Amino acid sequence: MTSKNNQLSKISVxxxxxxxxxxxxxxxxxxxxxxxxxxxxxxxxxxxxxKITAIAALQHGTEALIEGTIKLSNIVFxxxxxxxxxxxxxxxxxxxxxxxxxxxxxxxLTTGKILRCFGQVRHVGGSPELYHPEYRxxxxxxxxxxSRLTPIYPSTxxxxxxxWRNLIEQALNFLSTHPPKDLLANISAELNFDIxxxxxxxxxxxxNASQRDLMAGNHPAQERLALEELIAHNLxxxxxxxxxxxxxxxxxxxxxxxxxxxxQSLPFKLTNAQKRSIDEIIxxxxxxxxxxxxxxxDVGSGKTLVAxxxxxxxxxxxxxxxxxxxxxxxxxQHARNFTNWLDPLGIKVSQLSGETKGTERKTVLDDLKxxxxxxxxxxxxxxxxxxxxAKLGLVIIDEQHRFGVHQRLALTEKARPYQAHQLVMTxxxxxxxxxxxxxxxxxxxxxxxxxxxxxxxxxxxxxxQRRNKVISRVAAACRTQRQAYWVxxxxxxxxxxxxxxxxxxxxxxxxxxxxxxVGLIHxxxxxxxxxxxxxxxxSGKINLLVSTTVIEVGVDVPNASLMIIENxxxxxxxxxxxxxxxxxxxxxxxxxxxxxxxxxxxxxxHRLEVIRDSTDGFYIAEKDLxxxxxxxxxxxxxxxxxxxxxxxxxxxxxxxxxxxxxxxxILKEAPHIVPPLIDRWIRGGEEFGKV
Ligand code: ADP
Ligand code: MG
Numbered sequence: 243m244t245s246k247n248n249q250l251s252k253i254s255v256x257x258x259x260x261x262x263x264x265x266x267x268x269x270x271x272x273x274x275x276x277x278x279x280x281x282x283x284x285x286x287x288x289x290x291x292x293k294i295t296a297i298a299a300l301q302h303g304t305e306a307l308i309e310g311t312i313k314l315s316n317i318v319f320x321x322x323x324x325x326x327x328x329x330x331x332x333x334x335x336x337x338x339x340x341x342x343x344x345x346x347x348x349x350x351l352t353t354g355k356i357l358r359c360f361g362q363v364r365h366v367g368g369s370p371e372l373y374h375p376e377y378r379x380x381x382x383x384x385x386x387x388x389s390r391l392t393p394i395y396p397s398t399x400x401x402x403x404x405x406w407r408n409l410i411e412q413a414l415n416f417l418s419t420h421p422p423k424d425l426l427a428n429i430s431a432e433l434n435f436d437i438x439x440x441x442x443x444x445x446x447x448x449x450n451a452s453q454r455d456l457m458a459g460n461h462p463a464q465e466r467l468a469l470e471e472l473i474a475h476n477l478x479x480x481x482x483x484x485x486x487x488x489x490x491x492x493x494x495x496x497x498x499x500x501x502x503x504x505x506q507s508l509p510f511k512l513t514n515a516q517k518r519s520i521d522e523i524i525x526x527x528x529x530x531x532x533x534x535x536x537x538x539x540d541v542g543s544g545k546t547l548v549a550x551x552x553x554x555x556x557x558x559x560x561x562x563x564x565x566x567x568x569x570x571x572x573x574x575q576h577a578r579n580f581t582n583w584l585d586p587l588g589i590k591v592s593q594l595s596g597e598t599k600g601t602e603r604k605t606v607l608d609d610l611k612x613x614x615x616x617x618x619x620x621x622x623x624x625x626x627x628x629x630x631x632a633k634l635g636l637v638i639i640d641e642q643h644r645f646g647v648h649q650r651l652a653l654t655e656k657a658r659p660y661q662a663h664q665l666v667m668t669x670x671x672x673x674x675x676x677x678x679x680x681x682x683x684x685x686x687x688x689x690x691x692x693x694x695x696x697x698x699x700x701x702x703x704x705x706x707q708r709r710n711k712v713i714s715r716v717a718a719a720c721r722t723q724r725q726a727y728w729v730x731x732x733x734x735x736x737x738x739x740x741x742x743x744x745x746x747x748x749x750x751x752x753x754x755x756x757x758x759x760v761g762l763i764h765x766x767x768x769x770x771x772x773x774x775x776x777x778x779x780x781s782g783k784i785n786l787l788v789s790t791t792v793i794e795v796g797v798d799v800p801n802a803s804l805m806i807i808e809n810x811x812x813x814x815x816x817x818x819x820x821x822x823x824x825x826x827x828x829x830x831x832x833x834x835x836x837x838x839x840x841x842x843x844x845x846x847x848h849r850l851e852v853i854r855d856s857t858d859g860f861y862i863a864e865k866d867l868x869x870x871x872x873x874x875x876x877x878x879x880x881x882x883x884x885x886x887x888x889x890x891x892x893x894x895x896x897x898x899x900x901x902x903x904x905x906x907x908i909l910k911e912a913p914h915i916v917p918p919l920i921d922r923w924i925r926g927g928e929e930f931g932k933v
Contacts, residue, residue: 250278285393298333302365309358337371356380390446435466468889474923476905479682489661491532515691533663539689540859541823545667561635563617577619594620597769641669671859675895699826701834701854720785726804728788740790741766748788764790800828810836811846815866
């Protein structure tokens with residue numbers, strides 16, 4: 243039986259033979275401190291050294307174990323010094339080559355000895371060769387071979403596989419005296435493995451284990467651990483949520499008459515998906531449990547308006563609203579939209595950014611404090627201590643993944659003694675499975691319908707050599723009053739370098755197209771400069787806007803119907819989709835040109851083809867997850883959230899269904915296992931701390 247103060251997670255790896263300060267430090271780089279941590283460091287692949295392959299049956303490119311008698315052992319100098327051995331079994335002869343070897347090695351490997359080698363086989367001129375195999379010398383043949391598959395561990399320099407195997411073998415011995423608690427034992431009956439047998443299995447799988455399943459990561463033993471890990475992450479996010487909801491929020495009552503009359507004033511009708519999301523928000527707001535809701539919708543699906551209705555309702559109920567955007571361009575645009583929508587109703591919209599200075603700033607701050615401003619729209623500036631609200635009731639955060647959980651929550655705390663309701667909008671769709679994990683702390687409304695009348699964007703891949711053709715096509719479009727974006731990208735996240743690239747491009751386009759009005763916008767301009775350029779573009783004074791990826795998020799200029807993206811291979815799919823979403827917002831047919839440079843890797847080509855062939859953000863997000871993994875899809879700030887030891891998305895997607903059943907069940911029936919589960923799987927205890 244496990245005794246509480248004698249747990250594996252409390253025993254340091256230092257007790258193992260061979261663990262001195264150096265190895266201890268190397269292990270700690272993997273987050274391995276305790277014996278339990280070590281046991282959860284699992285192999286990423288296996289070798290089969292259980293069967294001896296006949297030399298005649300060796301296949302090029304495979305790993306194999308062979309055994310034979312040394313017929314010849316020679317040190318040769320042909321180009322470089324090497325030790326060459328001819329090894330013979332009943333079926334044939336294989337050549338073994340060592341390029342680095344000690345004199346004791348060569349002295350041991352003498353004619354007549356029996357040698358068993360494991361390594362990668364190459365056929366050179368039709369006969370098999372092994373370079374630098376692992377080997378053992380026997381005096382007689384027929385010694386028993388390994389009875390289990392050989393694990394290969396993720397490692398680091400100076401730490402060989404033998405060291406890992408040795409340490410883990412010792413750690414496995416602890417399992418009989420200190421079995422880790424099988425936390426899910428009473429929760430899910432249909433599990434094939436308990437935690438101990440899953441660990442034993444994965445560190446030393448029996449010969450008959452399916453190597454293919456193991457490699458693919460979906461062997462039941464792996465799934466057992468992955469499931470537990472995903473549950474732990476899910477629970478830890480729920481904990482964040484519970485903590486958030488400990489404080490009560492103000493009730494914001496529905497007012498169907500006023501909302502209906504607002505909606506009637508709009509030039510369009512809501513889509514059904516928008517209506518549904520609004521209904522969900524209205525019912526959240528009516529409760530004194532703080533809303534934590536995510537609106538997921540594809541680019542252009544009309545999330546902003548849904549947010550505006552929520553804001554209006556809060557304001558009708560005499561509460562203040564804060565709207566936070568990731569960039570100033572976007573904050574500006576929201577301010578314009580909200581003013582258009584709300585100003586006619588006598589609602590005062592304020593704006594606050596890092597560059598709101600002097601008396602203007604003082605006025606905004608005073609208005610908020612004295613409850614004279616109903617709604618403030620801004621960037622990170624809204625977090626600052628001296629931003630004080632009289633009666634904050636709702637916080638709206640646009641384009642979620644640019645902000646960390648901490649920032650999100652910090653803003654709602656400005657409503658004390660209440661907690662403000664929180665509404666979050668994503669930039670692009672997130673695969674459902676991923677959002678189940680990354681946003682387990684949020685309820686989700688999905689806008690899966692586009693406003694009517696949108697035309698599909700046509701996307702083409704064009705090589706940079708044909709740049710001049712593209713330029714004349716852009717010019718022709720601009721001459722017929724269409725507007726275009728020309729987007730410059732860089733790998734490094736350097737505003738300065740990106741700005742420089744955009745400046746150069748703008749200069750060359752101005753030279754080539756003297757009759758076209760070319761604007762330039764990038765992250766190094768100040769707020770007023772950016773504002774001015776955006777409004778010239780909106781009013782049509784600028785035909786062609788050269789920009790960096792600053793326009794990526796949210797910008798809405800319906801007349802722009804052409805976009806050129808330079809070096810699109812440098813961006814992730816979600817980002818490309820988001821960028822492209824700047825066009826296709828009006829009534830004209832829109833076109834997007836992905837202007838790539840050769841040589842393009844096959845993987846990059848595939849990714850660009852996904853963008854070319856689809857405009858469905860949900861599909862593209864799934865592909866992005868497949869290609870780049872969860873960290874990239876969610877944006878760097880959230881990467882820490884998705885650092886799994888064992889689970890892999892989307893590989894383990896199917897498990898997530900069970901996570902969403904089991905996690906609530908644990909909370910209800912066995913809340914006491916929540917802390918040890920989180921402890922076992924998440925370093926630092928809470929997701930929260932990692933962001
Ligand atoms: P996103 O979801 O990408 O944030 P926006 O909120 O910027 O999209 O909306 C895109 C455009 O669609 C805006 O110009 C907006 O006014 C318009 N729009 C929103 N809802 C509708 C609707 N139901 N019918 C027609 N146009 C709409
Ligand atoms: Mg938006």
